[in-house]
Amino acid sequence: MIGKLDPEALGLVLSRTGASDDDVLVGPRYGEDAAALRVGDETLVVSSDPLSLARKRLGSLAVDVACNDVAACGANPRWLTNVVFLPDDDPETLDAVTGQIDAAAESLGVSVVGGHAEYAPDLSRPTVSMTCMGLADEFVPTGGVNPGDRLVLTKGAGIEGTAILATDFRDELGEVADEHVESAEHFFDEISVVPDANVLREYATAMHDPTEGGVVSGLLEMASAAGLRLAVDRDAVPVRESTRRLCDAMGVDPLSIFGSGALLAAVPEDRVEAALAALHEAGIDAADVGRAVDADQSALAIDGEELREPPRDDLYALWE
Structure with missing residues (x-):
């Protein structure tokens, strides 16, 4: 089966939040695009997303999807980390995916600051998990809708x-x-x-x-x-x-x-x-x-x- 967890299973994941921290302004919540963290006088917005489908544009889509979540919270996407899993030793695929990541990030003015890459033979297709971070003057939540909007x-x-x-x-x-x-x-x-x-x-x-x-x-x-x-x-x-x-x-x-x-x-x-x-x-x-x-x-x-x-x-x- 492909796709997101059902709401009940996702609820279990969202309930496991580790240590409490007063600087977590918005943590794991159903429907929210990203977390909001107080860092000094600023708000750091962080979001992670995996991608394994749409092979021909995997790298560029991974960048756009991660940056979209941060932008949708009112922040300016600024930094990315990526984790790349390859099903086999395929230099052409690695070059294509990382080249797409590089070009897409540059076009948005976002820096790739780290990540990880490895071979995972049990996978049937390449997979990229991207984390984007950015700063917001004012966090805009998914759940901020008011009656009459x-x-x-x-x-x-x-x-x-x-x-x-x-x-x-x-x-x-x-x-x-x-x-x-x-x-x-x-x-x-x-x-x-x-x-x-x-x-x-x-x-x-x-x-x-x-x-x-x-x-x-x-x-x-x-x-x-x-x-x-x-x-x-x-x-x-x-x-x-x-x-x-x-x-x-x-x-x-x-x-x-x-x-x-x-x-x-x-x-x-x-x-x-x-x-x-x-x-x-x-x-x-x-x-x-x-x-x-x-x-x-x-x-x-x-x-x-x-x-x-x-x-x-x-x-x-x-x-x-």
Whole structure:
């Protein structure tokens, strides 16, 4: 089985926190993108993420995903450590993965400051685990959503998942026009949400980077972290035409596949127009997709259908 732990198993992991420390401002919590640590007068934001799929862009995706989590908390990604596991002695793969890490980090102005690399023959594919650190003037949590906040999504649903379909599953896309497949391949160049977060952190009460499980899981994690019900209009969620074509061909839901490349934010209703205008000014597409509602139990309602448990990412069935 591939993918995240179920909520019960994850709860066990999150409950094991070691020694208490008053300088831990935000520690392990369901739905939160990163930890926040008091270091002197500053807040250090730290996040770790593994990646083993999407082989052709493994190194660059690992950098973007880790940096996205830190940026989504209002921090500026600054330092990275990486752990690289290789299933065998393959110099070409090692060169490709580390070269991608180097180029992606340089493009974001982030320094790789350490890590580890080794061979792990029991693995079926190369794996990278990346830790990103950055400093924030003000930490923006996933769970900061307030009743009445509007929900903003940048760029669109399923950006990373669409790029994976266009590369890992290109031979299975049938009658999808080449122009849509070729367009989707370039979605890998849009995975970073650092620019999106730099704009939205001035307006948002909460931000979250939807990854595995896509926009649906990302919204559910925000709902759970805040203890609120989020109501979303599916038709309001931006989905690119190439995403629709590829997802239809493979029988997957654009809102339930890997969502890196988009940023979710909760914005007070009286500031949402200004936030959307600022994103537009920065050349970033965005839409108001719903609102937060006070409720006794956290949930996500999409067009009236209520969800309480995150779905499994639709792409996992294609790899099995």
